[in-house]
Amino acid sequence: EVQLVESGGGLVQPGGSLRLSCAASGFTFSSHWMHWVRQGPGKGLEWVSRIKSDGSSANHADSVKGRFTISRDNVKNTLYLQMNSLRAEDTAVYFCARSGYSSGWYYFDYWGQGTLVTVSS
Amino acid sequence: QSALTQPPSASGSPGQSVTISCTGTSSDVGGYNYVSWYQQHSGKAPKLMIYEVNKRPSGVPDRFSASKSGNTASLTVSGLQAEDEADYYCSSFAGTNNFVFGTGTKVTVL
Numbered sequence: 001e002v003q004l005v006e007s008g009g010g011l012v013q014p015g016g017s018l019r020l021s022c023a024a025s026g027f028t029f030s031s032h033w034m035h036w037v038r039q040g041p042g043k044g045l046e047w048v049s050r051i052k053s054d055g056s057s058a059n060h061a062d063s064v065k066g067r068f069t070i071s072r073d074n075v076k077n078t079l080y081l082q083m084n085s086l087r088a089e090d091t092a093v094y095f096c097a098r099s100g101y102s103s104g105w106y107y108f109d110y111w112g113q114g115t116l117v118t119v120s121s
Numbered sequence: 122q123s124a125l126t127q128p129p130s131a132s133g134s135p136g137q138s139v140t141i142s143c144t145g146t147s148s149d150v151g152g153y154n155y156v157s158w159y160q161q162h163s164g165k166a167p168k169l170m171i172y173e174v175n176k177r178p179s180g181v182p183d184r185f186s187a188s189k190s191g192n193t194a195s196l197t198v199s200g201l202q203a204e205d206e207a208d209y210y211c212s213s214f215a216g217t218n219n220f221v222f223g224t225g226t227k228v229t230v231l
Contacts, residue, residue: 037167044224062122
């Protein structure tokens with residue numbers, strides 16, 4: 001059974017940093033592209049970042065570019081999101097999601113339960 | 122990248138059908154056959170319902186179907202059931218390594 005379990009969320013002051021983790025199990029982690037998606041309170045889903053299966057390539061949404069960094073450890077089967085220079089508008093539940101593959105890695109087939117990040121003084 | 126446009130709400134009685142639209146541009150929905158749909162019950166993680174415009178993952182009932190025409194994709198839920206009451210989001214690959222989600226539609230079963 002595919003499982004994705006996020007951790008590392010919490011309350012942080014504006015300008016602060018936080019690192020989220022997502023522990024994966026039940027599938028060959030090193031074979032799948034992975035993503036972070038966030039959802040602000042009462043808001044819709046927003047794609048944040050994705051990373052290639054071997055970690056050699058990563059992309060970020062313009063809203064977080066230069067502040068957030070996605071990475072992975074294929075030995076520990078864990079996905080990370082390093083978040084720096086946090087702003088109030090980064091307050092959200094952060095989901096990690098696995099990329100499914102059909103004709104490309106363009107959809108999210110399994111999601112974790114999410115971890116809440118609150119940016120406030 | 123702007124969010125894809127969905128109606129805020131849709132509703133139907135049990136057994137009826139409801140269709141949700143998802144409108145983007147030629148840079149996302151219209152440019153790629155990489156539209157997917159997600160169901161999210163309150164306080165839960167999203168669940169994949171449709172991928173690559175109209176493909177259903179195993180385990181998703183065939184009451185869920187989808188299509189695309191130009192810059193607009195659509196999800197239809199036929200034979201509405203109480204458990205279909207949820208928020209639904211579309212998503213599309215948007216080129217240059219970006220993805221975009223829709224604004225979300227709350228489906229109510231009357």
